[in-house]
Amino acid sequence: MTDDAHRFTGMYDECRQRVWAYVVSRAGRQVADEVVSETFAIAWRRLDDVPEPALPWLLGVARNVLRDNVRAELRREAMAAELRAWTEGDVADQVTERMGVLRALAALQEDDREILILVAWHGLTPKEAAGVIGCSSAAYRVRLHRARKRLRQAMEAEPEWRAPERSRTPVRNLSEEWS
Numbered sequence: 042m043t044d045d046a047h048r049f050t051g052m053y054d055e056c057r058q059r060v061w062a063y064v065v066s067r068a069g070r071q072v073a074d075e076v077v078s079e080t081f082a083i084a085w086r087r088l089d090d091v092p093e094p095a096l097p098w099l100l101g102v103a104r105n106v107l108r109d110n111v112r113a114e115l116r117r118e119a120m121a122a123e124l125r126a127w128t129e130g131d132v133a134d135q136v137t138e139r140m141g142v143l144r145a146l147a148a149l150q151e152d153d154r155e156i157l158i159l160v161a162w163h164g165l166t167p168k169e170a171a172g173v174i175g176c177s178s179a180a181y182r183v184r185l186h187r188a189r190k191r192l193r194q195a196m197e198a199e200p201e202w203r204a205p206e207r208s209r210t211p212v213r214n215l216s217e218e219w220s
Contacts (some may be wrong), residue, residue, distance in 0.1 A: 043089055052095045053081055060099050068107055079106045116164070145195035153188035160185060 042050075060080055078093040078103035080103045084091055092098055146154055171181035 049085055049088060052084065052091065056096050057081070059096060060103050063100050064103050064107065067104075068110075072107075072110065076103055076106050076110065119164070141196060142192075145192055148195045149188070149191055152184075153191055156184050156188045157192060158182070180184050185211075 057077065061073050061077045064076045066078075069077065080099055083106070084095070084099060090098075098218065110153050146157065149157075156170070159165045159173055160167065163170075165173065167181050167185065168178045170185075171178045174181065176184070
């Protein structure tokens, strides 16, 4: 057994239960085994970076793995919600509404557009978006509030940008009719 393998085995034996308990306390038993496995895979790949004692470093890695899993789940849920939104109701109304928003967005100044797009389309948190544009989180939130207000005003200023009111008739399921 090599020195690296011996060091890793000792670290694994000493810390695995405590890392697992930490993950269970944060996310439950269902994801604990997967997160612990990923944590120790990272530890093996970066064994030279693992300090002594290893436990705090391993808990930090487990925390990051959990955070990444949560972000991935949120992205999957957002994509599923977007797909559901495109399949519900009258697609023409949705397209018209989307075009209205895009036109109003195009009418805004570049700074307002960027502030809105970072959060709405790129999914950044206000803190992350603030880092992109180089301001504090508080300043970004103020700018975001003002940009949203200007977007609302732009949409209200041009009534033809809004989707026309239509009677909502249910969409027929042609696959059932053809069966």
